[in-house]
Amino acid sequence: MRGGHPYLVLIAAASTLVSPLCCHNVRSEDTRTQFNGSAVDFDSFREQFHRTYAVNGEAFNRRRLHFQDATKRHAYLNAFSTAPQSAKYGVNRFSDLSQQEFRDLYLRASADGASLFSGQKTEGLPDTFDWRDKAVVAPVQNQEACGSCWAFSVVGATQSVHAIGGSQLELLSVQQVLDCSFRNNGCSGGSTVQALNWLTKTRVKLVPQSDYPYKAKTGICHFFSQSHGGVAVKNFTAHDFSGQEEAMMGHLVERGPLAAIVDAVSWQDYLGGIIQHHCSSQWSNHAVLLVGYNTVGDIPYWIVQNSWGTTWGNEGYVYIKIGGNLCGIADSVAAVFL
Structure with missing residues (x-):
């Protein structure tokens, strides 16, 4: 494939800004982001997309970390999209998947x-x-x-x-x-x-x-x-x-x-x-x-x-x-x- 871009490298670097060890005790209300134009948190995402993992369980904490990583990616990607018709990136039903999980499930x-x-x-x-x-x-x-x-x-x-x-x-x-x-x-x-x-x-x-x-x-x-x-x-x-x-x-x-x-x-x-x-x-x-x-x-x-x-x-x-x-x-x- 041609026309590469340092997207994945920068995203990987951004993902390391928050250590997994430090985030298990962060309350979900502290992970607020812009959810397609309105402020919501991880709890609102779970409600919107009908996620049923138990609060503070292993799956909850892991998915919340993926959600936090996703919001960092959105900020990076949207920094390039300044023209009115440009692509926009934000929270959707894939936002609690890691990039590897997303590839394994959908990009085959x-x-x-x-x-x-x-x-x-x-x-x-x-x-x-x-x-x-x-x-x-x-x-x-x-x-x-x-x-x-x-x-x-x-x-x-x-x-x-x-x-x-x-x-x-x-x-x-x-x-x-x-x-x-x-x-x-x-x-x-x-x-x-x-x-x-x-x-x-x-x-x-x-x-x-x-x-x-x-x-x-x-x-x-x-x-x-x-x-x-x-x-x-x-x-x-x-x-x-x-x-x-x-x-x-x-x-x-x-x-x-x-x-x-x-x-x-x-x-x-x-x-x-x-x-x-x-x-x-x-x-x-x-x-x-x-x-x-x-x-x-x-x-x-x-x-x-x-x-x-x-x-x-x-x-x-x-x-x-x-x-x-x-x-x-x-x-x-x-x-x-x-």
């Missing part, structure tokens, strides 16, 4: 090497484009505490391309990919390219979600007859668009929503706005669905659907500045063909 995608894009960029692109305007993008889903982002990304691209072809938009089964893509590891992580390889080589049809519901845990693969309704993937491409994000815009317009692998370490604290800084730890770790772009305002940005529910970010979406390969958004981008 791996990136296979993608070939550098060698095609031509598309001329005459619109200033804005959003596949949601065509009613071919399914609602934001929630992967929950399962590292299944890679499966959501692949299924999201497939069901959108199917709808673009004239079929009714229908949720397809993420659980089927999670259970049956044998070169991947279910909730323990996977690769979008490996999942697409499995789909194209086996010609397995993705069945409707209603036939194979999501359970947020890895299960035994269920097989369906070839006569069963579903969507088969004929082919796919995976490219590295580093330094060629304008060409990537054309790819999005021509091919449909794209499955992308990104670095989402700093997304643990994201509340909304356009990410422009501190979004590269040199490690691709999360899969998302790229659905559009906007180049009209002062800050051009990608429109990216995430799989952490609608209460995260911009109603489940994250906006990433176009240019500079922020968050590694251009490193591995896959298009699906049906």
Whole structure:
């Protein structure tokens, strides 16, 4: 991944400002911070997000320390976000997780090497484009505490391309990919390219979600007859668009929503706005669905659907500045063909 930033080093240093040994006896009312604009403490966070760990128990003290570390990260990250449209960071449902816990639970995608894009960029692109305007993008889903982002990304691209072809938009089964893509590891992580390889080589049809519901845990693969309704993937491409994000815009317009692998370490604290800084730890770790772009305002940005529910970010979406390969958004981008 390119365009690194000393984000993790500085955050690690900030986290050591408060010794774990000194904080077990600190009262929660002394850990006040700015909770998205209003003063609240750790107790208010627990109430807001329905945390049930016992007061002053081991879990309570450990989570409170993670919460305190998070507030330090928010102050650091927001110091860069001074423009009106800039990303904002603050308390959300991930704020009592350590950074390692967050990675282990939610950032479980791996990136296979993608070939550098060698095609031509598309001329005459619109200033804005959003596949949601065509009613071919399914609602934001929630992967929950399962590292299944890679499966959501692949299924999201497939069901959108199917709808673009004239079929009714229908949720397809993420659980089927999670259970049956044998070169991947279910909730323990996977690769979008490996999942697409499995789909194209086996010609397995993705069945409707209603036939194979999501359970947020890895299960035994269920097989369906070839006569069963579903969507088969004929082919796919995976490219590295580093330094060629304008060409990537054309790819999005021509091919449909794209499955992308990104670095989402700093997304643990994201509340909304356009990410422009501190979004590269040199490690691709999360899969998302790229659905559009906007180049009209002062800050051009990608429109990216995430799989952490609608209460995260911009109603489940994250906006990433176009240019500079922020968050590694251009490193591995896959298009699906049906």
